[in-house]
Amino acid sequence: MRVSQDLVSDVAEVLLTEEQIEAKVAELGRQISADYDGRELTLVSVLKGSLPFMADLMRRISLPLRIDLMEVSSYGGTSTESSGLVRILKDLSAPIDGRDVLIVEDIIDTGLTLNYLIRYLKGKNPHSIKVCSLLNKPARRLVEIPLDYVGFEIPDAFVVGYGLDFGEVYRNLRFVGVLRPEAYES
């Protein structure tokens, strides 16, 4: 994998500018604040990609809330995954029974990870589970899961930035952009 020192030069097209993201996050924050008024909200961020979105979104929600972090293993094929099954790498740090849970995701693509997470979290008896995703890429969706809050619907392209990575790089870009094919084909 070849990564330029100038990360921006590996981006073919800026899909969402920093300003667009900021405005959308503020809008989502207002909606969530209104919808959950008077309720016990827990934001559950799914590491690592949703970290910037979580950090910005929580500051745009004007309610008392708790946050928690989860990380699940991603498919890497039989050569690197000994069990061949998804694993919880980091579990919730506090119980969520009786609480309103809002899963905060960076992007929903196939829906496989989210499907697993919802099933897992349901087992912890929350009052409700809803989903907030900054990006929705429906082109390859396998599991149709209702997304309660969506920032942007994006086309079928490999995107990086604002938490989204390729090979753990590009997460720190302040915008969301389409990665040049040369960056992942090399």
Add this chain to the structure above:
Amino acid sequence: MDPPEQTEHLPGGVADEETPRGSHSDTVFAHASEAEFARILDFYQVAWEYEPQVFPILWDLEGNLLESFAPDFYLPDLELFVELTTLQQRLVRKKNRKVRRLRELYPGLRIKLFYARDFRALMLKYGRAALVSGLSGTLGQVTPHQDENGSTEPEDRLDALDRAGADAGDADRSEPDSNAEPHPPSERRSRGARRRAVRRAAAAAQTPAT
């Protein structure tokens, strides 16, 4: 937006813990990309069945079956069929036609066609881009099974014809005669029954439609 009610996230995609799952270790796949796709489903604990059902999709005017279609996967918890097509783009046209025909005849059926670009993107997402070339197209083809006499199963011959785009008359075969009475949707059947059905379809397909 209305205040949130207690959410019922039951999209049909939440697998029951007891749901029996397919196992790629005891399934013979026709293509390496299918085996990889099965591993992904296994990983995320999504139940699957491999080619569990054959759908008749084309008949002649006498009602003889000319063509069938067996989607690669059925995901029972999601009530979704998935067809992978990692072949060269010029050969995808036939799959598109089959899927379109399937949707016409069985409107309640949900099927997702995964193209080569979708599979490639999936591999890229999971950091397995380097394997794409080996899992796609002709390199990913699994040698058809041969019986003790060395002859290929009719099903495999049919698939091979599909892949080569050499199915006699296919290029010229437009949509079927609308007067031909479609047979009722097939029931789930055993692999043996499916093979027999495909053999019949293969034999019937040798006779040009009138």
